[in-house]
Amino acid sequence: MNKYFFIFPVILIIIVKDVFSQIRRNRPEDKTKCPRVRAIRNFDLQQLLGKWYVIEYYASSEEALSYRCMRAEFTMSSFENVNMDFTYSFVDDPINELLMGNISWIIPNPEEPAHWVHSEDTYEGVYNTYILDSDYISWGLLLHCAEKSKVPRYLSSFIMSRDPTLGKNVISYLREKLPRYDIDLSYMFDMQQTECNSTSIDLPPSLFINRPAVATRRHPMKHIHQEEP
Template sequence: MVKYCSALLVVISILACSSGYGKKEDKSLCPHVKGARNFDLESIVGSWYVIQYYATSEEDIIYRCMRASFSHGTESTENSSDGSDWKTPQHLIDLNVTYSFVDDPDNEQLTGNITYSIPDPSKPSHWIHSEPPFLETYNTYILDSDNNEWALLLNCAEKPKSPRYLTSLMMSRNPTLAPAVISFLRDKLPKYDVTLDYMFEMKQEGCDDPSRQLHYASSAVQPTKAKKVKHPLKRKTRSKNSYKRH
């Protein structure tokens, strides 16, 4: 019996040690994501309420009244991949975001925008954005959508020699979303390394007229206190109320 137990302990030790040599996920690279199938790009155009929000660096609720608006960008051209002189059209999508900080008594409206390109027209649920000054590449996916009332967006930023930066927006055409739909969409996020404890509910009470916030990219009158932010989906500093994640 002693010999049997000793042999068993040796086997367990070998298995435990060998598991440590397994391939580990590279946290500097974006996860492998499959965007929503049968996604209709036209269905994302227009105004949305952000129902829940996640960002890698945020460990406390710091935003409120976050809303998003998508519109078609101006068509551009890019050189063909084989180096020939002809150019191919490149479809663009503009994402405009407005939000406030929960601890701001004046409810100041901050704004920002990102322009994405669609690298493969046959896969309209995958968008990319790069901004050379920041040496970053943003891969954005529509994880799921009913092509009507709700959508789930995952954004991943890569930066050399730094951990990847994830954000997620759960969006609805209305200020609220059915609990069953919220649960269904949240269940899709953990496999992409999204910590659900930090997928926060976005308060939409006491906000300004949404027509002023959601359409500021058009000819509508912009909020008088609007402030331009380069990256609405990436906050470089922590909230003063944030606590250290263990």
């Protein structure tokens, strides 16, 4: 029997698979849905707990960095509940007021402790958080995605460090993991972690008068979905 009788079907199968793969890659992505995420395997949540500095920050709704001095502390209130207390300042705040926020999640599947779902009613839609990678002692990578029916999803991401700085090679390693989740690295901004104490004394009164009210500004972990016209 001619040996090419067996070779041609194999080649044909390879070509067909490649065509279908190309079709899937070129198919428009559903921007209302969170990307399919593979969270870190063999994840030890207990080791992630504690204090972190946010070294780089991304949010799909922002084309400039609004925040500085962002820091987070993770705790667990029960076997299924994860809490994060965080502090931050606005870049354009002349008095550099240190603000505080909180967000809490539940772990929907105990076998996947690196995937959390937001548990508070003040956040619209489904708010997923994934731990993409961490060595626990030095660095961590988080992806947040909020989705609500018929409106664009909201993506954000943190590169975190146990110290105020992180090596460039580690940052590059973590950044390379993000484009597959539709994150544009050109909008992944450095988070300043110096001069983070409030400086509200000895400033002209006009600075306080013209300062935007904090209550009118969104904190870094909250996104209000805007309905499309």
